[in-house]
Amino acid sequence: MNEVRGHRVLAAALRRQPRRLVLFGVWSALEAAPVLVFGRAVAGATDAFLAHRVEAALCWLAVLAGAAVVGAVGATRVYGPLAAIVEPLRDALVRHVVRGAVHDSVRTGRRDDGAVARLTQQVEIVRDTFAGLLMIVQGFVFTLAGALIGLLTLMPVTLLLVVPPVLVGLGLFLCLVSRSITRQRQLILAEERIAESATALAAGLRDVTACGSEEAMAASAGRLIDAQAATARSMARLAAGRTVALAVGGRLPLLLILGAAPWLVRHGATPGVILGSLTYVLQGLSPALSTIIRGVGGSGLRLAVTLDRVMEAAEVTQVPRPSRPAGGDLRLCGVSFAYGPGAAPVVDDLSLRVPDGDHLAIVGPSGIGKSTLSLLAAGLLTPSAGSVTLGGVPADEADPDDRALIPQEAYVFGGTLRDNLCYLRPGASDHALDRAVTAVGAGDLAERLGGYRAEVSPETLSAGERQLIALVRAYLSPARLVILDEATCHLDALAEERAERAFASRPGSLIVIAHRMTSARRARHILVLDGTRSWLGTHEDLLADCGLYRELHGHWSAPPPEPTGRTGREASPSPA
Structure with a gap:
């Protein structure tokens, strides 16, 4: 339920600024422009130099330089619409956390010390990782598209050497996602328990010292810290599995192209085409896959789990509103x-x-x-x-x-x-x-x-x-x-x-x-x-x-008035 609601919050943040989202996509496409022409320009320049056509080679290098300028312009403009999309999400989450903490404190009569961690850590984590994830996703989509289109125009058969390993690497990564989500959630809960323990310990530090309970409290806090460290080590092991997925999807295509180079040459590939294909893999496909695996496997999981935790812990319990009484008796x-x-x-x-x-x-x-x-x-x-x-x-x-x-x-x-x-x-x-x-x-x-x-x-x-x-x-x-x-x-x-x-x-x-x-x-x-x-x-x-x-x-010194036959009475359940 909270996962669904968390996804709806992110979707609402994207829908809230449709114009900014379009601008974000436009500038992102321009930022990825160099990837589209990189391999093609390298192939053209290489073949031109080998054929002693220096002017043509320089023209290809000029195209590459122009694409780099366009990419730089797109990179400088992408952050404005990104901020317009992300900052309203942070404001909405702050309101949600404060409303939930106040409601829970009023309902239970206890302070919600965990709300401090949600406001100072978890909301900021959601804001920062959501912004980073948007950059990662747009980079992956446009870079992958540019690299594949470039390979298609350069020599279509190379796609057979590139696409299957990429799919296998992504599939292996997805198999690790569910376990990563569980471990990430445990890590968030451990951090929250540490924050609550530290808050309570700081509030009662004088009493702890007066009672000589320093060792007991240190042992209690130490157990929480040890549990958090064990979860962090488990996350590190899962990160190693993501490295294997990256090697399959991002490095194996490079080896396949090199191994198939003689066969490609026999079927019409020039040295420039081979070098251009390797450039698309090295400068486009492999970095894009590395970014999406590391980004989604790290920041993305942290975003999903943290957002779900924020929504769950700060959820306002919806108590059915009683029917309005006929009067205010x-x-x-x-x-x-x-x-x-x-x-x-x-x-x-x-x-x-x-x-x-x-x-x-x-x-x-x-x-x-x-x-x-x-x-x-x-x-x-x-x-x-x-x-x-x-x-x-x-x-x-x-x-x-x-x-x-x-x-x-x-x-x-x-x-x-x-x-x-x-x-x-x-x-x-x-x-x-x-x-x-x-x-x-x-x-x-x-x-x-x-x-x-x-x-x-x-x-x-x-x-x-x-x-x-x-x-x-x-x-x-x-x-x-x-x-x-x-x-x-x-x-x-x-x-x-x-x-x-x-x-x-x-x-x-x-x-x-x-x-x-x-x-x-x-x-x-x-x-x-x-x-x-x-x-x-x-x-x-x-x-x-x-x-x-x-x-x-003010009549304490004056004689009381004559009795009126109506007497004051002690407050009682009878009608006044």
């Missing part, structure tokens, strides 16, 4: 969470329901667990106990499009303003984009930056401007649940109010980690956290019954 049932087995819980036995369409504000002292709760609600953290569901689906398995979390430090990437705003809804129309920008209050910013097509440089934007861009991005998304984790803290009070009212009137649910108490007053319900208990109620309810809320609100 969020439920937390007995949820607890701690950052480590022995750590005190940040969230302890919390039960909460946020119905679809509700507007909830979460308040509490700094460091009390508000951001942790937002990550649990978004499915980015897994609770130590209890469950978190969105629309009846576990939050960490729900469709990513169903929720959007905006942290305090908003992320803006290099690109156009439209790319940033429509990142979560790439196909958004201009009308929808205009409506979102107006609703959130980012119209002046868009105009100041130069419109949606303007290039955005994150470092030139203020923190508030980055927050406005992130707010429009979330507003425009299809998410039924939006969580603003102090996502408006760098905006002034009026801009914050406008943005929060826009999200409150938007379809779906809104959870705000309040930065200002005015955010809590605008919410339909408020959750107060104090580390040991939690309260859920309206602004009036909590002023009456929650001392912590009164303190946060």
Whole structure:
């Protein structure tokens, strides 16, 4: 499967630049021009010199020199289209490796240390060997074609002495390919294991020294290195087999032509024809066969195995996307969470329901667990106990499009303003984009930056401007649940109010980690956290019954208001 996909990646790289591929072929043909006329010119010049026709001999040598100039021009021009074909392949592989590593780390909770080897070694190997292999293949095709055409025009019968050994040599080489692929794959895996071991060893070097485990770790790393060396020696033995194939296909035709020279002379061959035939073999056929056997047997195998490994190890596991829930009903049932087995819980036995369409504000002292709760609600953290569901689906398995979390430090990437705003809804129309920008209050910013097509440089934007861009991005998304984790803290009070009212009137649910108490007053319900208990109620309810809320609100010194008959309550699974 990965082999097929790897081949498709290479094929796509060739199809992506058809014009450049044609130019690459044209310049390659010109580069091989000397091969076509080399033997013919040598034969003509030799026979002319033997016949004392110096002018004709010099003309043949001039033809040879002209062909060399044409070949030099082709050789200098071939690298431009080659780079245009190869560099996009490297960029695509880098994106694939990064996407796969991030996905795997999020899914398993572990770092993918092997991704470093794939980025720094394997992707570069694929790029370099793919470029080299293209040069090898074009050189073999055009050189072989030129040599065979030259032999055909010089003396067709010589093809009977040349083609069979070439086919036998190529056949012998193909028999070694499958074993070479297996050994090459083992070599790549061994290099990757060494990289992972070295990364882990470097990270824990202090602990290794403190525990006196240097010898044990050295022995463990040594076994990996020995296994890699044994595989490398096996590859060397297979390389010797390729040398035999080269001798059969590239050197045997030379011996056959020399041995058949008397017979060829009796059938009309001149000394120039014999010498020209030998020239085609020595300067054309043998180098071409040597290049393809050594290139495909070395760089080609390395390319195939490395590319398959990159595609396999960085493959993003396609988990079936769950059906979109009918609403954004969020439920937390007995949820607890701690950052480590022995750590005190940040969230302890919390039960909460946020119905679809509700507007909830979460308040509490700094460091009390508000951001942790937002990550649990978004499915980015897994609770130590209890469950978190969105629309009846576990939050960490729900469709990513169903929720959007905006942290305090908003992320803006290099690109156009439209790319940033429509990142979560790439196909958004201009009308929808205009409506979102107006609703959130980012119209002046868009105009100041130069419109949606303007290039955005994150470092030139203020923190508030980055927050406005992130707010429009979330507003425009299809998410039924939006969580603003102090996502408006760098905006002034009026801009914050406008943005929060826009999200409150938007379809779906809104959870705000309040930065200002005015955010809590605008919410339909408020959750107060104090580390040991939690309260859920309206602004009036909590002023009456929650001392912590009164303190946060600034009414701690004033007498509590008269009871209203409505009491705040601890958060529970019942509807808020």
